Amino acid sequence: MSSGTTELAWFKSSYSGTQGDDCVEIAIAEQAVHVRDSKDVSRPAFAVGLEGWRSFVGFVDHA
Structure with a gap:
């Protein structure tokens, strides 16, 4: 799968801190x-x- 990822709406988890922590x-x-x-x-x-x-x-939610 590929695509132009520049036009996507990117967001971080609400669990991400505001401290600049590593995140996806x-x-x-x-x-x-x-x-x-x-x-x-x-x-x-x-x-x-x-x-x-x-x-x-589903796997992560139950880990």
Whole structure:
């Protein structure tokens, strides 16, 4: 999956602090969830299919 990630609406988790902590940002698109490093947005992002993202979040939520 690829896309122009520059036009996506990126956001961090509400759990992210305001102290500049390391974090990831996500952007939800029609076909995928895009993930990038919030400290270095010039690095390539990667995309995960929606079903894969749901599985990941479900796993993390129960960990």
